Amino acid sequence: MEDVTKTRVEQLIDYIMKNCLWQFHSRNWDRKRQNENILGMTTKLLCGEPVTPETPEDKCYWVDAFCLAEAYRERHPWLATLGVDQIRELMAKLHEQLDFQTITGSLNEELSDQHY
Template sequence: MIDPKKEKMNQLVDYIMKNCLWQFHSRKWDRERQNENILLKTKQLLVGELVKTDTPEDKCYWVDAICLADAFKSRYSWITDMTKEEIEKLMNEVKERMDLITIYGSLNLELTDPRY
């Protein structure tokens, strides 16, 4: 039997893997920044917090986060029934999984090539 909490995390990760091009940056540091900033801002949007948009970089991440948060809310109705704490925990788990899949567990050697 699949843990319902893990299934929710898997659904969100699956959506990102199939629909978000930002996960395919070719350098490790790019992927780390993308995962950190887009998923943080998505979490903030989902729980109704203010999102920092002071710099052009912040604004870029914010736009991706808006698209992601809107997709999550429209595709996964269960997310609107979750508490703020549950969403924060879920999004932290999504980030950990995305980091594992796209960075630390990746076999793409270009990610760590210093000449790239």
């Protein structure tokens, strides 16, 4: 990952780690699903694409995605200088890093405990 992209991903993850409670779901599968949905919707919102939540679960993800997109726009004006493909690439790298930090690289054994 190039230095500018790496720095930007770190800035975006830093916001999630400090401000988003949804990162603390108690199971791997729930974290995976939430990361995919929230970051997927956030990506669409940042790219100016419509997001139409249909289920109650989708609506919960949409609220988190909307708040995250707004916070990103407010705190990181450099986002406005990126094209749609660049935003998609950046958000894909963010998603990959977030999954590592909250799921695959986590030392929290309760995330995969079948009896918890």
